[in-house]
Every structure is written in C-alpha cells, then in structure tokens.
Amino acid sequence: MAKKKNLFERFANWATTATGSSAAFIVAALTVFIWAVTGPVFHYSETWQLIINTGTTIITFLMVFLIQKSQNKDSKAIHLKLNELIASHEGTSNRMVDIENLTEEELDRIHKFYIRLSALAEKENDITCTHSIDAAEENQSLKSSRHSKHRCMLF
Secondary structure, eight states: OOOOOOHHHHHHHHHHHHHTSHHHHHHHHHHHHHHHHTTTTTTTOHHHHHHHHHHHHHHHHHHHHHHHHHHHHHHHHHHHHHHHHHHHOTTSOGGGTTGGGSOHHHHHHHHHHHHHHHHHHHTOSOTTSOOSHHHHHHHHHHHHHHHHHHHHHHO
C-alpha cells in the first residue's frame, strides 16, 4: 500500500521532523543570540537589523506552507481513520462518513442534531442506550408515552 513518495513529500516530511526538533530550536536560539551579540560590533546598523528581519521573514514564509502541508496530511489521515471506525461499527450512522466535505451550514445543522442527542441522552439512565438522533428520539418518545401512561394510572 505504501507508494513511493515524490521528492517534495520526502523533503516536507524530513523538514517537518527536523524543524520540530530540539536541535532546530537550539540552532534558532543560537542564531538570534549571535545576531544580538554582534549588534555592538556593527553599531546596530540598518544592515545588521535587515539581516535578521529578512532571514526570519523568509523562514516564516516557507514554514507556513510546510506546516500547512503537514496539517493537511495529518487531517486527511485522521478523517480516514474516523471514517473507518464509523463504517466498521454496527451502531454508528454512516451519514457521518466524509462529512468534512459538507458546507458550514450543513455542519451547523448536524451540530444542532447532536445538541438534541445530548439533551436526550441526559434523560437516559444508560449512556449506551442510543446511538443516533433517530434512535434517541424514538426511544425518548416511547419512554415519554410509557411514563405518561404510568403517570395517568398512578393518579
């Protein structure tokens, strides 16, 4: 299943690992320290300031894209793992598979369903009793009707 990675992907993986290491932090901190110490030597000139400003700007600019690539890959992997869990579990709703491609409005609508599910689950004694909005509403409806019948019988 592992396909040969292209040159950019291999570089991105290496760079992400390298720049997230303790050694990279130490190199960056030493660079800033050396730059600061050389300030008096160069009389805090504009060129001296420009060196650190230009260097940090270029590194920051490139790191934004590198971090975004890494985040995209991690996000995709997590979504695929979650989709596999949803698809493989008998009690889950397959409507949740691949929902990351929905619009913001559609996601908000689903979020409201889960708020309702949470409210219905709070009324349950068994937290494993329901697994979907439909089942939760049906269970709650049955319970309510049974409870109201029992209440009527009691009075």
